Amino acid sequence: MPKDHGIGASPKRREDLRFLTGVGRYTDDINLRGQAHVHFLRSDVAHGRLTSVDTTAAAAMPGVVRIFTGADFEGVGGLPCGWQVTDRHGAPMQEPPHPVLAQGKVRHVGDPIAAVVAETREQARDAAEAIEVEIEELPAVVDMKAAVQDGAPKVHDDLTSNLCYDWGFVEDNREAVDKAIREAAHVTTLELVNNRLVANPMEPRVAVGDYAPGTDESTLYTTSQNPHVIRLLMGAFVLGIPEHKLRVVAPDVGGGFGSKIFHYAEEAFCTFAAKQLRRPVKWTSTRSEAFLTDAHGRDHVTRIELALDADNNFTALRTETYANMGAYLSTFAPSVPTWLHGTLMAGNYKTPLIYVNVKAVFTNTVAVDAYRGAGRPEATYQLERVIDKAARELGVDPIALRRQNFVTEFPYATPVAVEYDTGDYNATMDKLSQIADLAGFEARLADSKARGKLRGLGVNCYIEACGIAPSHLVGQLGARAGLYESATVRVNATGGVVVMTGSHSHGQGHETTFPQVIAEMIGIDEDQVEIVHGDTANTPMGMGTYGSRSLAVGGSAMVRAAEKVINKAKKIAAHLLEASEADIELKDGAFSVAGTDKSVAWGDVTLAAYVPHNYPLEEIEPGLEETAFYDPNNFTFPAGAYACEVELDPETGKVTIERFAAADDFGNVVNPMIVSGQVHGGLAQGIGQALLEGAVYDENGQLLSASYMDYAMPRADDVPFYQVDHSCQTPCTHNPLGVKGCGEAGAIGSPPAVVNAVVDALQRAGHDITHIDMPLSPSRVWAAMQG
Amino acid sequence: MYAFEFERPDTVEAAVAALKTEDAQALGGGQTLIPSLKQRLASPSRLVSLTAIPDLVGVCVADDGAVCIGGATPHVRVAADAAGSYPALAALAANIGDPAVRNRGTIGGSLANNDPSACYPAAALASGATIVTNARRIAADAYFQGLFTTALDEGEIITEVRFPVPEAAHYQKFEQPASRFALTGVFVAKYGDGVRVAVTGASEDGVFRWTEAEDALSADFSAEALAELSVPADGMINDLHGSGAYRAHLVKVLTGRAVAAC
Amino acid sequence: MAQVNMTVNGKPVSGEIEGRTLLSDFLREGLGLTGTHVGCDTSQCGACVVHVDGAAIKSCTMFAAEAAGADVTTIEGMANADGSLGVVQQAFQDHHGLQCGFCTPGMVMSAAALLKDTPRPTEAEIRDYLEGNLCRCTGYHNIVKAIMAASGQDVSAVAAE
């Protein structure tokens, strides 16, 4: 019998009631009295020197409140980067300034030149058209390899080149890896592109700035995954507002997938302008604007070499990657191709020697930063593709080759600095072959053939590092922030519980899952527990939601705070029951004295905490509220095995996904329904990356795929029903819930499965094709088939 | 959007009169015009909605057997009401965009816009349809004049489109993965006096007739009749979604499939 | 500015609009019915779908003036009279057919329109019908499942959870 409440149950989501009836409260639903609207005049060239910005005529247009340009931000800070990478030679990365509004130069199409604040959106836009801008156009750098050639035009005049950093990992392994590859029995090499993507949460970004002159307090309502991070970055680095005078609120957020982690210029602008103008200022992104301003994801160009010995054991791995940073360093951009990518290059395998080189490059494109998976999909894709290619070159079964090289003993210290605590990769592979019905493939292949279609099967594994994570570790790696999480558990007098968490939900269902944990711990109903998040005014400082960290880190903080509460409640109970604290047990919402029938209900204890008439006041304070900050001592390592079956129309090159199965090990699972939903969503995004999506710039830095007319989003008929399973569970050993994180797995594990399947289909049909770069659009597949 | 006046007349005469204002523009279902107004790509002084004119909405069969569709008839109506009289046309309409687009978008708007990837132009050209306006009748062969360009004059309204019904016909649409418009679409229509093949989505000059295929199919209406033919890649659209060579290849594949499905 | 009258969720409403006022803006800003969402500017995402005289339309691609006199239903009008969730809404909750909830109003309105025309749609019919509704969160699995369930079909065979 599945449980009906608490940990492991799948109660219906409580947040659904408001979303399904149209009474959710997203940022764009907020309209403040007296608010003005801002329209940003954005560069339509990728690279140029601003020679003049004349706002005279525009300022006189109807409804205009004020027009701001870069000059208005001269004394104001730039948007900070939260992570510093040190390059191979010990030097810090090159870190250019990132002004709120362009100063002197524009560096990508969409770079904001001026901001018009007016009474209405249309008036602001009318006036923006009347601003006279002169730009001396400069040659754009778009291609990464060209960007780092001598003499290439520089995105930032003050930097020595367009190379942000040249990172080697682990630098000390370099020579040993080179030697192992020279001496290997077999080396498989693959060059590939991890295509540039746009996160595209369905809710475009919105910012509403407000200012209260009476208290000198600024408030920003924003579509963010981490309001505290925005408050810290914007307050301390951009606007110079102390945290106690700045409140950041992220109400219901319509998806993020990474793109709403970062601190954006529009947030700083609306907060700044509201204070200057003494009235609220609102900005709502259009989707077209989102394509030009939201940080993009991926965009790596990689060469990977896998060395094997005569028995097909992996002996060494070497990669060289060019990673696009775009025109500016977005909040976490430098960490993505390095610490979130290099550390995962071991995958599920015991390759003893690994060297990863990453060259991060500035180009005249919008900034690139974390997108669902962030670095880990890039690592998984290249590794799982090269293994597949190796198996085909060696004529061995790709699954057998993987199994042969699996890490099987835990804990396992990889040669790329991380230690896997638990896992069982054979178990997920076994589960996969069952749920994917791998045994039935041949029959389905014959059926496809009979219909004139090619069919292919692609299988791969993945591992990821989640629960990001240990502050001491990330600090060594260059993070300029801690990455703990926080929670306050407040018990009300009548026994209800309010959890205030620094985590944030933008679709993950925390309002449902977090109460499941508390309900289990105390033995009360879930509807006695309320979750508060998304507002810096009433939640403790926390780092927010990304990197599949909410339950592993935020949930752990909540558990720790709840444990403190329970410990205190036990003291009160012991007093009420006139027993020793050591004998008090909490079960099903009541405290009892071990071995007796004496008990007192949860609600009586909580009442006593607030009405302390009969209370151990000399020992403990009244009240029942505790806060915990949880900082784990390691990442968590979810892992799994995925299988994709495709059908391919040989005449048109069109690929359809016929079956997709995912067997994941997420450790313990609090809500299986929600976990499956997270996997489904990730799979669609990974399938989207593999078959459909691609942000493409032309050589002048114009974004060609700048709307849904050209950027192909996965739709309902692009995907099948998926088979997902998370019954293989090796609990995480170092967090109290034993959970590992499930938010990104689907997006990490699926692209190689799709590409492996397409290559399989083509090779089965006799085509000598070893690789096609994503997205595997019909035209690309067809072109590859033409040879 | 720039500001404009909005009018919703209920007769063709009133609409024609309203369109005489400088920079006035007709509004069909708005499924193309409204997105372009949002991008400020158009700045009409006045929009004249045609969807409240009862005479412009509906599907009927004329005495000569032609299927006549009112200029402001939404795709959803064509899909339903032409299903018996001209199934291939109804099927084409049923696969334009999505249900919400089909509930609003009109045949007149589609033909007036003449998007190089739109579906209706292929049907109209392959069927040798007549575009009837408030002022005259225009043969499809004379109507389509290149990308987003037609024989329509300023302020001229498509009031009806008359489709002679073929013996057999089929439309094959290969969708562009993002927009789901036709990356390439081929409409094949077999009449007593010969076969017409119209191609959309492929050419830099917009919808066109593939006359070699028409000749071959008029002689032998089978996919095999196309075996020796090929479409030159020159002049085909080359973009992010496919090269000219790919589109040229699709023209042949889709023509064959359309014939086979007839 | 002109006056427009229509019926929204069974109630007569009126408001001042410009020619360019979109129905979505009129609903959201004029009437405060913010359940209807706007997710794109190219008429493709479907977050804004409402019913006008019973037909699903994209309210971002229709002028408010064109809805004069019409009967409009939005997500706010989909619950039962007693406030409980309607059949489609309930199926979405039961089968976890939503995550962030942003696409949800449009999904529910499209699903309701589909079920009106096709009371027992197949999986393929549902997927095809949703061509104009993008969801970035759910991977569509549970949306399709919810719609099948809302139509009274047994979905227990559709992959777990």
Ligand SMILES: Cc1cc2nc3c(=O)[nH]c(=O)nc-3n(C[C@H](O)[C@H](O)[C@H](O)COP(=O)(O)OP(=O)(O)OC[C@H]3O[C@@H](n4cnc5c(N)ncnc54)[C@H](O)[C@@H]3O)c2cc1C
């Ligand atoms: C998401 C989406 C998907 C789509 N997919 C497809 C597709 O797959 N295939 C396809 O073919 N189309 C597709 N379309 C376009 C759709 O079919 C439009 O409805 C059509 O192109 C325009 O028709 P409309 O009635 O909406 O015209 P409007 O947008 O109102 O007008 C378009 C132009 O035609 C003029 N006009 C309108 N009616 C008349 C008339 N009666 N006489 C003279 N001029 C007139 C207008 O002034 C304007 O210039 C899609 C649109 C969208 C939004």
Ligand code: FES
């Ligand atoms: S907002 Fe209407 S379709 Fe996207």
Ligand code: FES
């Ligand atoms: S639930 Fe978030 S977009 Fe569909």
